Amino acid sequence: MLEIDDKALNYVQGKKLCFVVSVENTSVECDCSNCHTNIKTLKTKVLFETEVLDKEDYDIYEYKGVKVFILKELKIASDIIVYQKTKIPFIQPRFGTKGITA
Template sequence: MIKIDNKSLDYVHGKNLCFVVCVKNTSIDCDCGNIHNNVKTLKIKVLFETEVADQELYDIYEYEGVKLFVLKNLKVTGDINVYQKTKIPFMKPKFGLKGITA
């Protein structure tokens, strides 16, 4: 089941926008202990539906007319919950995601 909170719905509704969930790889290198790691974090973007390239790579979910594109190699661990984080004045809103792991 998918749930998108009201603030997030208000932001994307009527603007023909959708949510896209992808993975951001960050490499951590430390010379002191010869440590080289890659950390995967989930990232959620708001895009126009026409900007989503290679739509066959995504599982598509829909909630009240708003689409959520999730990469097929991500694991859905429970109910998907999209929410808007605390908004800072003069900045675009940021969104969070629960129920999916990398």
């Protein structure tokens, strides 16, 4: 049900870090047609477990000792995969998830 890619697992394992998957709302406004809408995108962060606020709002999964907090309002479409995105020099690693929809 849950799998963490080797690169992502190596980054957090042994450092007492966890993954937090939440939703980021982006407001889009268009003056030409007076259109106002919000776009929901998934946001995957790496935090210390003590930094996760409102733990009751998350479903908690664990893989090889690493916890993954997934916001309860998100839908799990298939097996969850947490992976590290392509590394860009001089920028902290970024992470993504598959199998979850907003």
